[in-house]
Amino acid sequence: MSYFRTDVPDTASELFDDEVVIAHYGTGLYFSVAGSGALVWQGLRHGLTVAETIDWLAGHFTADAAAIPAQVEAFVATLVEKQLLIEVAERDKAGELPAIALAAWQAPVAESFDDLQELLLLDPVHDVTEAGWPHRPDDQT
């Protein structure tokens, strides 16, 4: 059984009303996950497996129940690939799932923004040598 952690190293996330914003300061990208995607993210955060998340959502959006499994699986795979979820063997958290206020199901997406990328990738904390500041390992001797 696979579960997923949403608190991933090198990321910070915040849940707004129906939108999750996730910043990844390793890749320099940040993401908006709204609507159906935010529900999937919350389901996983509350300790559901992907299958349990699909059951939860398919039970609510019955008209789209046939499309939901493939869309959720593809979306989770995308989040894993973008290093926004980590697969773990044990349930990390459990708790009440959010009430679903979304009117209609839409295929979940993670919208990415790269306008921070140059800055974040410019933001290394350099190693210094044992000689300490201001020496860097790549200094010409």
Place this chain on the structure above:
Amino acid sequence: MTRHNNLRDFIELAFARSAPLIRARFGDLVADVFANEATASQGFEHALIGTDAPAGASFAIVAGDDPALRHIIPAQRDEIHIASDAEFYAYWRPGLERQVTVYDRKGGRGVIWYPERIPAGALGQPCEPLLQAAIEPTDWVIAHGAAVGRNDRFLLLLGPGKAGKSTATLACMRAGWQYAGDDLVLLNPAKGLVAPLFSSARLRHSGVAAFQALADGAFLVSDDEGAPRYELRLATPPSGGRVVAVLGMRRRGLPGVHVGPARPMDYMGALLRDSTTRALGCTASMTPKLLAAARMAPAFLVDTGTDPAAIPAGLETLLVSLS
């Protein structure tokens, strides 16, 4: 110990060349600010918020070439260099505004040294790089944004440059509103608070016609990256309070003040980008706080229109609606 000896020596030498200038408050942080001979007459104290409260940190602002301090400049002087660990934060900024910032986290002492010239922007925002390092382990974060309020209830204005933050801030200041900042403010997302960092405000040259009375009282004129700016003298001390709304600012040339619903992405990019770019090396600690700050209060998309005189009434209507 050896690894940090250069940084310790630098701080000792810089403080030895400095004298007390002012005790200043930056939110919860109170610091004794020192200056060397070259910086003592620059007027930094006008931009700081004085206090008699006990100090928990000491900052020194030092300018001018000094052979005894040169050992702190990296060999690769054309590249940004940052080192940060549990004991020290050190930052070398190359280019026209070259400067070294060193902060001793355990000792609460830090120095900013401008080996050549003092950047114009530093006069209105003294000690900023030191503050970024000093508040890193706290609940507070320095955000690029403006904040104005009435009765200790504040609007947090976010958006990229020229989105209307400064115009709205100056218009509200002129109408007697409380002022926390027009460019940088301290935010505590855990408590939903905003606090001022500096007792300064800036007016771009393009805004002089609309705010001539404020420009007449300016205590100096700076030339920030080629654009003239007036550093304003504030009639009343800045203050802070509870954030009751987050405003994503937009300028679409509409005649009046327009307020509508906002998505986080309407203002998130500018908040993250323009805040973290001011604090290289602190991104990992700042980003969660900035994200949390963006949802401290209900968010709105605001176009403040083409008439600055109409802005206070428009924002007052919003404030009242949030009561």
